[in-house]
Amino acid sequence: MCRSIDTKVIDSRSAENGRSIRRRRECIECAHRFTTFERASYQPLVRKRDDRLEPFSADKVRAGIEQALADRPVPAGTVEALVLQAESLFGPETSVVSAAAIGDTVLAGLSATDEVAYLRFASVYKDFTGASDFEREMAAIKDRQ
Numbered sequence: 001m002c003r004s005i006d007t008k009v010i011d012s013r014s015a016e017n018g019r020s021i022r023r024r025r026e027c028i029e030c031a032h033r034f035t036t037f038e039r040a041s042y043q044p045l046v047r048k049r050d051d052r053l054e055p056f057s058a059d060k061v062r063a064g065i066e067q068a069l070a071d072r073p074v075p076a077g078t079v080e081a082l083v084l085q086a087e088s089l090f091g092p093e094t095s096v097v098s099a100a101a102i103g104d105t106v107l108a109g110l111s112a113t114d115e116v117a118y119l120r121f122a123s124v125y126k127d128f129t130g131a132s133d134f135e136r137e138m139a140a141i142k143d144r145q
């Protein structure tokens with residue numbers, strides 16, 4: 001089995017009740033044969049801090065943002081706008097985005113929206129363990145202003 005990326009398809013059939021296509025491929029360089037399962041639908045994935053991949057869930061992002069913004073005086077549509085910002089990290093060429101990038105995007109959006117919500121989200125996202133974490137984050141906010 002070589003590292004060639006040139007392959008030809010020698011057989012192609014529907015699999016997983018039509019959710020993917022099973023392709024039998026042959027390497028043009030060395031004639032090694034292998035099977036691929038190609039999913040027709042695009043599946044955005046999130047790479048967690050421990051490197052595990054999990055399907056991107058807009059609902060999960062929305063829940064985190066709603067929790068941070070609970071009872072805060074922000075305009076209607078703020079939550080959806082922030083969820084959309086997170087979703088827009090994915091594109092046709094980008095099906096895997098790190099959880100850190102999503103968290104940073106939400107944090108940037110919240111810091112421009114509401115300081116309390118920003119700190120709430122940061123405390124969960126950055127695993128704050130004590131008052132000093134909040135003080136450091138407050139100082140960082142002040143520096144940006």
Ligand SMILES: [Zn+2]
Nearest residue numbers: 002027029030
């Ligand atoms: Zn080969």
